[in-house]
Amino acid sequence: MEESNKNPFDYFYYQEVADLTAAGGWSVNFDMKTSYLDPQARKILNVPENFQPSLRTALDFYPVIEKVRVTEFFEGCANGIPFNATLKMLTFDNKEFWVRAVGKPLYDDGTIVGAQGVFQDIDFEKLKELSLEKSLKVIESQNSRLLNFAHIVSHNLRSHSSNLQLTIELLNAVNSKNEEEELKESLVHISNSLNDTISHLNEIVSVQSKAHDQKKELLFEDVLYNIKNSINRLIIDTDTKIISDFSELPGMTYIHAYMESIFLNLISNAIKYKHPERAALIHIYSYLENGESYLMFQDNGIGIDLDTYGSKVFNMYQTFHQNEDAVGIGLFITKNQVEALQGTISIESVVNQGTIIKIKF
Amino acid sequence: MTTSTPPIKLSCIIDDDEVYIRLIKKIIDIKKLSENLLIFNNGKEALDYFTAIIQNVSKNAFPEIILLDLNMPVMDGWDFLKKFTQIKPPNNGFKTTLYIVSSSIDPYEIERAKSFNYVKDYLVKPVSMDEFEAIFKSKTA
Numbered sequence: 001m002e003e004s005n006k007n008p009f010d011y012f013y014y015q016e017v018a019d020l021t022a023a024g025g026w027s028v029n030f031d032m033k034t035s036y037l038d039p040q041a042r043k044i045l046n047v048p049e050n051f052q053p054s055l056r057t058a059l060d061f062y063p064v065i066e067k068v069r070v071t072e073f074f075e076g077c078a079n080g081i082p083f084n085a086t087l088k089m090l091t092f093d094n095k096e097f098w099v100r101a102v103g104k105p106l107y108d109d110g111t112i113v114g115a116q117g118v119f120q121d122i123d124f125e126k127l128k129e130l131s132l133e134k135s136l137k138v139i140e141s142q143n144s145r146l147l148n149f150a151h152i153v154s155h156n157l158r159s160h161s162s163n164l165q166l167t168i169e170l171l172n173a174v175n176s177k178n179e180e181e182e183l184k185e186s187l188v189h190i191s192n193s194l195n196d197t198i199s200h201l202n203e204i205v206s207v208q209s210k211a212h213d214q215k216k217e218l219l220f221e222d223v224l225y226n227i228k229n230s231i232n233r234l235i236i237d238t239d240t241k242i243i244s245d246f247s248e249l250p251g252m253t254y255i256h257a258y259m260e261s262i263f264l265n266l267i268s269n270a271i272k273y274k275h276p277e278r279a280a281l282i283h284i285y286s287y288l289e290n291g292e293s294y295l296m297f298q299d300n301g302i303g304i305d306l307d308t309y310g311s312k313v314f315n316m317y318q319t320f321h322q323n324e325d326a327v328g329i330g331l332f333i334t335k336n337q338v339e340a341l342q343g344t345i346s347i348e349s350v351v352n353q354g355t356i357i358k359i360k361f
Numbered sequence: 362m363t364t365s366t367p368p369i370k371l372s373c374i375i376d377d378d379e380v381y382i383r384l385i386k387k388i389i390d391i392k393k394l395s396e397n398l399l400i401f402n403n404g405k406e407a408l409d410y411f412t413a414i415i416q417n418v419s420k421n422a423f424p425e426i427i428l429l430d431l432n433m434p435v436m437d438g439w440d441f442l443k444k445f446t447q448i449k450p451p452n453n454g455f456k457t458t459l460y461i462v463s464s465s466i467d468p469y470e471i472e473r474a475k476s477f478n479y480v481k482d483y484l485v486k487p488v489s490m491d492e493f494e495a496i497f498k499s500k501t502a
Contacts, residue, residue, distance in 0.1 A: 151465070151467055154464075154465075154466060155432065155464045155465050155466075156464070158464040158466070158485075158486060158487075159378060159381070159464040159486060161487065162381070162464060162486035162487030162488070163378070163380045163381055163384060163487075165487040165489070166381070166384040166385075166388070166487060166488075166489075166490070167384060169489060169490045170384060170387055170388065170391070170490070173391055173490065174387075174391065179387070182387075183387075186380055186383060186384065189379075189380045190380055193380070308440075
């Protein structure tokens with residue numbers, strides 16, 4: 001300070017730069033047991049006017065997770081090693097914020113007597129960066145799903161159009177009425193499959209558009225009740241038993257249509273792939289673990305060999321069993337619904353014993 | 362030009378699309394491309410068959426042409442290729458030409474298919490009647 005008083009310009013520039021960049025200076029002298037914070041540093045840390053910085057309280061300005069690192073930085077300076085890092089600090093009134101900090105040894109006559117440095121408040125920028133990183137991850141996952149979707153659309157439409165083309169070619173080549181009739185039958189088949197494909201695609205597109213629907217409070221018990229009602233016939237005919245316990249986590253805020261679809265898909269999958277020698281027994285539980293909400297579906301069905309099919313179970317049009325009504329779209333849609341709301345889904349299975357599907361919301 | 366006796370004794374289709382299979386059967390029939398036709402709905406069915414006949418080493422039971430789809434349930438075309446490569450006997454009289462016939466235009470899949478020695482070519486559906494004819498005829502040419 002005395003130094004800058006001699007040259008008013010130096011002080012002016014120093015103060016303006018400090019203001020403009022929100023950068024505060026500090027120094028500590030291990031020998032003299034003195035600490036110093038410049039006016040900008042005091043402002044950033046929001047210390048009271050009469051606050052006297054000291055070595056004893058220096059670490060109070062860092063949150064617990066940074067204390068070890070900061071101690072190392074100071075020790076480094078004492079041994080002549082400067083530092084340059086991005087870390088979290090605490091204001092006097094305990095608000096966390098991000099800083100960029102540099103520190104260097106303080107010399108007196110060639111020996112190290114302390115450390116000095118500058119820290120810059122970059123909280124606004126850092127938070128923006130973190131939120132950008134998060135958005136990037138979401139966009140990346142959406143992008144890869146979109147690409148997968150594009151391939152599926154291309155693949156499936158192509159197989160129908162290819163069959164159509166072959167049928168037309170054949171229609172031109174055959175002579176008998178009988179053969180013509182046969183080929184017309186193929187046309188009906190192709191048209192039906194094309195319709196199916198398009199309705200599947202519609203379903204998937206609507207998953208994405210519904211992601212912006214209003215989330216509402218819902219009770220798992222109600223959702224299950226509705227689904228049981230809608231597939232009541234199937235449940236009775238197959239002698240399926242459903243045991244549920246939602247007492248740990250009775251409900252949550254979610255898109256209603258998604259939750260119903262998740263229940264419907266997972267329950268009907270459990271019935272579709274039930275073991276031929278026993279009736280389907282489905283357990284459904286909701287619970288909290290480490291502050292996260294989970295929903296679990298467990299069945300006693302035929303299971304699936306995850307060593308062979310593991311990476312593909314959630315892909316579209318992947319069917320693994322020779323069931324005639326296997327379409328390969330249910331789990332794909334469920335995964336899309338869960339991920340559209342930033343959740344995750346996982347599967348465990350033992351062949352001939354059953355499958356567990358866990359959703360983390 | 363077209364001879365009355367089919368150029369190929371035995372050919373094989375591995376595909377789960379029933380409409381497609383029916384159409385190919387018709388083409389082979391009309392154009393008289395192959396005397397007999399083996400049809401498997403997925404890789405596993407086909408592999409089971411090949412595993413069984415390789416022990417018998419009956420040359421007649423081995424198709425001269427295999428048309429293999431990629432996207433199938435139970436065992437897909439990739440898995441079949443990998444396992445088929447392991448069981449196939451050395452080239453002592455067995456002259457099988459394998460074509461991938463798929464709806465996928467993913468360049469990665471096309472590249473990958475061509476990295477298999479046994480894959481003669483990758484055909485993207487739709488394959489026209491003339492193309493099918495050419496494939497079967499090229500075998501005897």
